[in-house]
Amino acid sequence: MIYFDNSATTKPLDEVVKLVSEDLQNDELWGNPGSLHELGTSAYKAYIKAKEDIASCFSIREQELVFTSCATESANTAINGFLKRNRRNGRTIISTKTEHRATLSVLEKLSDEGFNVIYLNVGPDGKPDLEQLESSIDGDTSLLCFTHVNNETGAILPLKEIIDIRNSKNRNTAIYIDFVQSAGKLKIDLRELGIELASFSAHKFHGLKGSGLLYIKNGVRIDPFILGGGQQNGMRSGTESLYLSRSTALALKLSQTDIDEHIKTVSEINSYLRSELVKRKATILSPEDALPYVLNVSFEGFESETMLHCLERYNIYVSTISACSSKTKKISYVLEAMGVDRKLATNAVRLSFSRFNTMDEAKTFIEKIDEIYQLFALR
Amino acid sequence: MSNNVILARMGEVTLKGLNRGNFESKLKNNLKYRLKNFGKLNIYQSQSRIWIEPVEGEENPYFKNEETATEILNAVVQVFGIVSASLARKFEGGIDEIRQNAVEYMKEYLKIYPDHHTFKVESKRGNKHFPMTSPEISNEIGGYLLENFDCLKVDVNKPDFIFNVEVRDYCYVYAGKIMGHRGLPVGTAGKGMLLLSGGIDSPVAGYMMASRGMMLEAVYFHSFPYTSDRAKDKVVDLAKIVSRFSGRMKLHVVNFTQIQLDMYKNSRQDMLTVTMRRVMLQIAEKLALQNGCGCLITGESLGQVASQTLEAIQFTNEVVDLPIFRPLIGLDKEATCEISRKIGAFETSILPYEDCCTVFVAKHPKTHPNRDDIIEAEQNLDIAKMVEDGLNGIETIII
Structure with missing residues (x-):
């Protein structure tokens, strides 16, 4: 078999499969990380360790990372959650027509709800028109939504330039970046970039399906999408999955080597x-x-x-x-x-x-x- | 005790003359086949009705609750020859038992049809020893139901439902009926070879011929990689849907890729569709004869596409001797879609895998071909060999 469809999904690493099967049989790792007894505590520690490992790959802090079920959930949470929570930040969103459906569908819905969505022109090189971006950002621009690497063409976003433009035009404008296709393939230093929101998906870097990541920069407030028991600082309720978080951490770590x-x-x-x-x-x-x-x-x-x-x-x-x-x-x-x-x-x-x-x-x-x-x- | 018998009414079958018996026994056999997964059933006929009930002394879980009994009912009305059917309650006894069963039946009935409020009672008395006349039974039961159900009102002109009481060797009560697909029992009108494509029309054509009592086999022309294997799976699914009505069916899948490629390379572009259909029909006819079919069936509708103009049909028709039945020839697309929805094929038919081989369709196909066009289109083709190759590369699937 020759598998040239890795942007759709990747084969889970043998190491990942081994870890998962061992974890599932491990008598000390099946507890609920929220439980206060010893079994819960050991699960919680392993869970936080996984988060720390992932966070360190992106040069961020563990508290800035949220586990989700997939990158689509991350995108929904980030975009919706930011705009709903920060209404005073403005009602304009800037993006392009070449985003993933996970982003476009959210933007279409927000547009129906009265938000002003500006889609920048995209050149034959797949890059958004930066002059248009510069002239479009104003005091009402709340969020920029872009994809780091386009899933259909591989076109790379001029991320640094975009951040510079934002910094010079309106520092209150937040930036959401979809890193699904670049994570595990390019080094990503979120601290240095200084963006506010980002999404990732484990199965695109040889982890498991069912595991997404959402980065929310320290100090940025968003409305959570899934409500419940208040896990993950209330940002994403639902019992934490140990084997998913640990396998994602391992897959990411191995991709960095x-x-x-x-x-x-x-x-x-x-x-x-x-x-x-x-x-x-x-x-x-x-x-x-x-x-x-x-x-x-x-x-x-x-x-x-x-x-x-x-x-x-x-x-x-x-x-x-x-x-x-x-x-x-x-x-x-x-x-x-x-x-x-x-x-x-x-x-x-x-x-x-x-x-x-x-x-x-x-x-x-x-x-x-x-x-x-x-x-x-x-x- | 819950509802324990299904009463199915026959239609056109009862108009038959001396061979009526053949039609009726076919219908009973078809019902037996259609209901084979519903436990042991006794299927028998009395006058113009067919009765379906659990074999005496045997437990049949499907009749234990309303929901599964309704499943049987829904299967019964899919059998051609059945005009309508009702779920009934059968019991022994006199007027007291009828009263009691009527109330219990209504409780179940109102759960399913909570918005039915007006009714009238109709009674039939086959057992002339019964001490009350039919109108007396109706009056008595109608009054008793009114006493027991506050929500009910009598309306003899336009009731929401009719409550039926029948007094024969046993007593029966039932209300409402599900309409069937009518037609004649499959197997009473020979067997036909259906050209099944995966679109909306051909399953409907198969259904319509089966409704006239025809058994079916089907042939599908597969052109992997130009059409995906999902398209084939879809045709299998459609054959299964048609077979709910037509009974067991064989689906012959012809490997058509090489034939289509040869045709593409050596024939006239604007004549591709007509030429292709001429070859398909010849393969289908040979296959029909090998399998005891007396006709071909297509989903063609006059003027719908380029290959379905009068001229195109003339030239495709002439390559075979068997009759070609085209039950949709005079229907418009909307009428066909309506039937497709009725038989539950529409959602499958519109799945997008069909005809990814649009590459084989000319941009401007010849809509009114003449003899010269046909001769020119086929002069470089070895049609006989194509037909032979087609027949040699067949996978047969039992549906």
Whole structure:
């Protein structure tokens, strides 16, 4: 199997699986971290340790981290919670049309509720128009919502510039960043960046599904989304899951080791594929300077889903963003916002890598593409 | 004791002449097959009714509560030949027992239909030794129900429901009825080969032919990787939905990829759909003959798409000798959708996996082809071999 769909999800690490199965059988780790007896206390300590480990990877404090069920929950909590709690901060939100649905759906709902949502233009490089940002931020701008690395194209956000603009225009404007695709692949120092809100997802860095993270900078107040027993400082009620928090901490820690080496390996794979694919009736849709972990390619003569199924025949797994049906062809809204030609977008396939992919796999991929063109290409 | 018998009414079957017996025994067999998962049941006929009850002396858990008994009822009305059915209470005794059972039946009934308030009683007396006449029974039971249920009122003109009392060898009480799908029992009109695509039309076409008593087999043309395996799963699901009405069915999946590719490469673009349908029909006909089917069934509707114009239908029709039944030919899309919803296929039909092979459809297909177009489109194709290849690459699924 060649798995080039790591932006969708990643395979849990063997170490993670081992930890989880051991934890679940561990007689001292199944207590409720909220219980006051010894069993609860030992669970609580292990839980806080996991939080500290994760926090230290992002250079933040344990108290600034909230465990959620997924990054979608994190996004919902962060955006909704901030705006509802800080109404005096303003009623304008600035974002782009290339955000993940988790963000866009929340923004659409807020817009219905009377918030003013400004969507910045996005260039062919997938980056938001910074001049427009600068002219749009004013005293009413409460929140900026952006994605660090776009899940469809790998386009990287000019985060530092955005923070500078915010700092110069309105320091009360908060910044929410979706780090789902970059966590575990790029070093993220939240303390140095100085943003207010951020989200992460464990299953994108070889952890488990069902585990998301939300960063709320110390001093920033938001309304919690899930109410109940007041766990996690009231920010996210619900009994804490020890095996999820511990496995997330382990997965994140392991992703940080040799992080620079990994990006080098993946860059080589990416460059190889780019150079070989353009020789083969394919157009690269990912920007030149995108994160090498994502490569969006359009194959001439193959609608996205057809190419996906062709590759599936060889146990190669990729992703399509555009959904095709006989009546309406929907293309990816991200590519549409970037101004990608409609025909190219119809044939777009996303390859997404992990640090475990190899050059041999990339070579096999190219061989199979040749075979597919021979067998299934339509003139 | 709760409701313990289902009374099903036959429709068109009872109009049959000397062969009525054949139709009736087919109908009973079909009911037996449809209800095979509901425990041991006694299914018998008396006059123009079919009665379904637990085998005497055997426990049948499905009749123990209203909900599961209603499940049986819903299955009964899906069998073609049944006009309507009711859940009834059967017991022995005289007017006192009728009173008592009427009240108990109403308690259950009002739980399901709390907004039904007006009623009238209709009685039938088959047992002429019973000491009261039908109108007397109606009066007595009507009065007794009014005494016991404050919420009820009599309305003989437009009641919310009719409460029925029947006095035969046993006594029966019931109210309300669920309408069935009518038609003729499946198996009384031969067998047809349905071209099933995964869209809205073809399952409806299958349903309609089955309603005339026809057994079905189905054929689906699969073009992986141009259509996904989910599209095939969807066709299997649709076949299952149709088989709720038509009974057991075989689904033949033809591996069509190579044939379609050859056609794409060697035929005229604007004629692809007509050419493809001509090949499909030939494969379907051979398959039909191999499996004892006497006709082909399609979901075509005149003018709906390019391959369903009169000319296109003429040229696809001519390649086979078996009759092709097109029950939707005069229906508009909305009428078809309505039936699709009624049979519970619509939600599955509109799942988006269908026809991802739009690459094979020309941008401007020829809507009014003539003989020359057909000859030109097929001059470079080895149709006989395509048909043979199609027949050699079949996976058969028992639905």
